[in-house]
Amino acid sequence: MLKRRKIYLAGPDVFLPNAIEIGERKKRLCEQFSCDRLELIGLFPFDNEIRPGADGGPVDRDIYRANLAMIKAADCGIFNLTPFRGPSADVGTVFELGLLTGLGKPAFAYSNECRSLLDRLKSQKMAFFDTSVAEWRDRNNMFIEDYGNSDNLMIDACLAEQGHPLVRRKTSLAERFADLGGYLECLQLARSHFLALHPVKMAASAS
Structure with missing residues (x-):
């Protein structure tokens, strides 16, 4: 029986300037990873039709509610945690990751930055080593985690605890948000996850 998973x-x-194009490409790749037993359907936020002022309420609330409904309707999520507008992942994406995992659904994620958060901060001269306590600190003298994670431990750990750690890749700055290699790895992980839930039943041999 064909299983459909969103x-x-x-x-x-x-x-991105070409956000709709990227979204359509990601959705097509979901289709390509489908098989006779499993149909993968991508849900991209721009699939929601938000008409400004349609209900007289703030547009941002409409977008939030639409995305929330989409997350609740999904069977899993793939999250792009590439650093955005700073050394860490996009905060909206991180919120959605927490929401989806809090709902008990599997999450897969990738980052087109292979360095740890600490290494990124060090490269941007945003971290110094406090020899008095043998800890890394930021400009506000606040402790910086040194676990080798790509971001805050709550992000990396929630993925690792599900059995599929964050996919970290090295890409050029120019290709940071265009390279879909990590996304493809996550699609394969998602495909394998759902196929494993519904293994092929071998027909009983005739006596």
Whole structure:
């Protein structure tokens, strides 16, 4: 029996000049990873039709409610956690990751930045080593985690605890938000996850 599984596609991709094109490409790739037993359907935030002022309420609330409904309708999510507008992942994407995992759904994520958060901060001269306590600190003298994670431990750990750690890749700055290699790895993980839930039943051999 064909199983249909919806994948929420989250990330700062929605802010790109070609956001709709990227979204359509990601959805087509979901179709390509489908098989005779499994249909993968991508849900991209721009699939929601938001008409400014349609209900007289703030547009941002309409967008929030539409995305929330999409996350609730999804069977899993793929999250682009590439650093955005700073050293960390897009905060909206991180919120959606927390929401989806809080609902008990599987999450898969990738980052087109292979360095740890600490290494990124060090490269931007935003971290110094406090020898008095043997800890890394930021400009506000606040402790910086040194676990080798791509971002805050709550992000990396929630993925690792599900059995599929964050996919980290090295890409050029120019290709940071265009390279879909990490996304493809996550699609394969999602495909394998759902196929494993519904293994092929071998027909009993004739006596």
